[in-house]
Amino acid sequence: MEHTSCFHCGDLCDTSTVLHDEKSFCCQGCKTVYEIFSDNDLTCYYDLQSNPGTTPQDIQGKYDFLSQQNIIDKLVEFDDGKSQIVTLYIPQIHCSSCIWILENLNKLNPNISSPQVDFGKKTVRLQYNSEHYSLKEVVILLSSIGYEPYISLEDFSTGKSHVNRSLIYKLGIAGFAFGNVMFLSFPEYFEVNEFWLEQYKPFFRWLMFAFSLPVVFYASSDYFVSAYKGLRAKVLNIDVPIALGIIVLFLRSTIDIMFDFGSGFFDSLTGLLFFLLLGKFFQQKTYSFLSFERDYKSYFPIAITKITKDGKEQPVQVYDIKESDRLLIRNEELIPVDGVLIKGNAKIDYSFVTGESEAVRKVSGDKLFAGGKQTSGSIEMEALKSVEQSYLTQLWGNDVFNKSKEDGFTTLTNMISKRFTIVVLSIAFISTTFWLFYDSSKALNVFTSVLIIACPCAIALAAPFTLGNMLRIFGKHKFYLKNATVIEQMAAIDTIIFDKTGTITSNKQSTAKYEGATLSSSEEKLLKNTLRGSNHPLSRTLYALLEEHDIITLDQFEEHLGQGLEGVHLKDRIKIGSANFVGKNTETALLNTAVHISSNNTYKGKYTFYNSYRKGLSQLFNTLKKQYDLAILSGDNEGELENLKKLLPVRTKMLFNQKPDDKLEYIKYHQSEGAKVMMLGDGLNDAGALAQSNVGIALSENVNVFSPACDAILDAEKFNRLGDFLGLSKSAIKIVNWSFMLSLFYNVIGVYFAVTGQLAPVIAAILMPLSSISVVVFTTIATNWVSRNLK
Structure with missing residues (x-):
């Protein structure tokens, strides 16, 4: 009897087959999903993977509770009456096709926008038009195409994560089987004939076979699934050699006991899986402990x-x-x-x-x-x-604001792992062929040992553990990076550009002197309240220096970036900013930064600021000058030029009267010449320059500088440690490279002993996770060691 597989989900059509469009489906649900995709021109979903879908479940009336407003309020992250945003956990996410279809939900329903899939967490975050579409309809749509969300109000209210405990169960089963198989193998190891009588040998050997079955078909299932999906997608991932080794060991051992060739290799097989899973468990626990995400948040x-x-x-x-x-x-x-x-x-x-x-x-x-x-x-x-x-x-980290940045180390890791797997498979087959002719008794051990010992897991772990731990260290010292890619970008920087006001100057220690006509009580009140609404460093400084006044609500407020502020209360209007902005023509050069004031279009006077530069500024610039091109771009006049010349190294570029667009164009020009630019600014006027630069750092000094434009936030107190942070980013890249070399060294030595037939598969299984663990330990110790001077 011929069995037909469902075109959508891949399940066998055992009971009945639904035919549509010359394709077979196991049920009406899978057929309906195919029709939905077909009607919306989304059938290329099936081009990414064969049978990528899952069978949709019966959902009639299942989600009626999502019509209750109090439950919706608990689940949604954002609700302004027009749009709602929700993050849903979807256990069925398992391949690239899943990601593709979920990120194209807007094609199934135009009320949905901006779907973003987190493959690792198996979640999808999406926004939808709540005026025309409801959360219940979103969930029903997802369920109808085979991606039914898991919704637990307890999890949403307490913030619990969805813990997959299957690894623990598999580890327990593998450990139990390994212990029993080793115990049953002892008599044959030591040839205890008094106990291991001829009539009991077959019984105990088949008992070992029975213990190995749950290990092969359950505990090792992740390796088979991963290898199968990789091969189906024409990708040789790191689980291919492991799965191949498990299959060879199991089949050879089964043949041995069937034809009484020997006791097989069930001890090596169960031991292999136990140590592999133990290493995997250790890696997960260690990565959770080092999780930079939790720490920097x-x-x-x-x-x-x-x-x-x-x-x-x-x-x-x-x-x-x-x-x-x-x-x-x-x-x-x-x-x-x-x-x-x-x-x-x-x-x-x-x-x-x-x-x-x-x-x-x-x-x-x-x-x-x-x-x-x-x-x-x-x-x-x-x-x-x-x-x-x-x-x-x-x-x-919203994708709406993300720039496309090269993630060289992720690419490098994937590239090495892929090529490494090809090399490993080649060595395994060549060495096995040699031993088949030279000493066939060793051929199986050689083949299996090479596949196991040369697994590139350690290579794949080097970059995420190194950069992840470095992010945690940076966060501990009040330097907060958006993601690990920023470390790579920092290591490649050759040009550093600083804003002046609020970046190399300290707002806390600045003073200001007023020159001009006396301000009336109402003008002072309007001035104070207009300054209250601005985040600009000069506004914050002047606001703190002025006397307390009653708080009033302005009828109108407008901030002109790079120029000044404008506030209106009743019939009074005040302007605060540059001389040109308030209507004052200045003929003489100013020696200091000044903020001019006009009231009801009448010029009143100016506040002249006496800047206080940040502690360690001169030493920082002299240190950075050895490796980087330095420049200062300021929106202020040249009044501080002479003071800066005394403080900063010779040939430091200084440009004044720079508008926000001028800063952006300056950075863009240097990038076109091949420069890798880092920009430090206040996060407000410098947003464009921060976004344009390869690494944009916003300085935080009791100011809400949370900006999508910046890649990092640096506490102002740590400004003088910028050189140390840059040095650490380069050290992190060196540690990654050394980790690659360490892993390569392990593999060369291990492969030598495996190819020469001196390494048993179970020893290889012990050494493989140890190599991964050693890389994790090395990266942790190395990153902590190079960062010791930050303390």
Whole structure:
């Protein structure tokens, strides 16, 4: 009887076969999924993998509970009345086809946009138009095409992760079988004839065979599945030689006991799987322990202004925000937590969350969602809950804002693993062929030992463990990187560009002197409240220096990047910024940075700033000058030129009166000449330059600098350690290279003993995870050693 496989899911059509479009399906559900894909021109889904789908389950009425608003509120991350964002756990994600179809859900329904799949976590994060489409309909759509989400309200409310415990079960079974098989093998090892009587040999050998069955068909299933999927996709992954070795050992051992050639290699087989799984378990535990993601999120340096009960403004880090805290959100600042608007003109840009740039106006009492950016002066809000670091960093890494950056080490690792597997298979077959003619009794051991000992797992672990641990170390010392790719980019940098105000100068120690006509009480109040809404370093400095005044809500606020501020209250209008911006023509060169003021189009005067440069600035520049081209791009005038010449090394490039677009074009020009540029700025006026640079670093000094433009955030207190961080990034790359060499050394030695027939498969199985463990230990010790001077 001929068995037909389902075109969609690959299952056998045992009971009945549904024919459609000259294709066979196991049920109406799989046929319906195919029709959906076909009608929406998505049948190339099947080109990526053969039978990639799963059988859709009966979902009639199953998700009616998703119509309840209180449950929806618990599940969605964002809801502004028009759009909702949700992250769903989908256990069925297993191959490239799954990723492709889930990231093309918008073609199945245009109400869905921006689907992003995290293959490792098996989640999909998507945004949908909540005015025309509901969460229930989203879930039903996913279920209908075979990707039914796993929804647990307890998991969503407590933040528990979905733990796959199968590895523990497989390890337990392999360990149990290995122990028993070794015990049953002892009599034959020592030839104890008194016990191992001839009539009991077959019984105990078949008992060993029975113990090996769950090991081969359950405990080793991941290796077979991975190898099969790799081969089906025409890719030789690192599990191919392992799966091949397991099959050869099992078949040879079974033949041995069937024809009474010997006791087989069941001890080596079960031992092999036990030690492989033990090494895998150790790697997972170690990587979880070293997880940079958890560590750098918990240290995230975003500061926000909290209004205390006595009305004072106090900067706090976002993870210290508690429910019912009153927060001040300035112009261009990010809302860090969900809350309720209390005071001010809110015009919220949610493009950071949704990708839609249209700002939404809110009035007092409206709910504000984390991730929105205030764009119209300052507002006050009350926090509804504490901050979720994972949510903020998820926004930071949103694909909407990601630049395409080369991930050389990921590519290098994959390339080495692929080529390594080809080399290993070639060596295994050549050496086995040789031993078949020279000494056939050793051929099987040689073949299996080569496949196992030369597994490139250690090579694949070198880069993620090294760079991951380095990210954790950076985070511990208040230097926060978006991802491991940034370390690679930093190591390749040859040009460093600094903004001046708020970057090489310290806002905390700056002073200002007023020259001009006396400001009236109402003008001082309007000046103070206009400055209150800005995040610019000069605005923050001047705001802190002015006397306290009553807090008022401005009727209009506008910040002109690179020029100044404009505020309106009742009939009064004030402008604060450059001389040209306020309408003052200056003929004499200024010796210091100045902020000019006009009230109702009448020039009033200026505040002249006396900058205080950051501690260790001169030493830092002299250190960096040895390896990097340095430049300063400032929007201020040349008043500080002579002071900077005394502080900084000779031939440091200094350009003044630079608008934000000028900085961006300067960086773009040097990149076109082959330069790898790092930019340090304040995260506001420098957003374009930070985005254009190969590595953009925003300096944080009690300021909410959470910006999609930057690749890293550096605490201002650690500014003078920038050279150390750059040196560590280069050391990390060296450690990766040394790890590759260490792994290669292991493999050359191991393969030599395996090819010469001096290595048993079970010893190879012990050595293989040990090589991986040694690489992990080496990278951990090495990264901690090279970073010891940071303490």
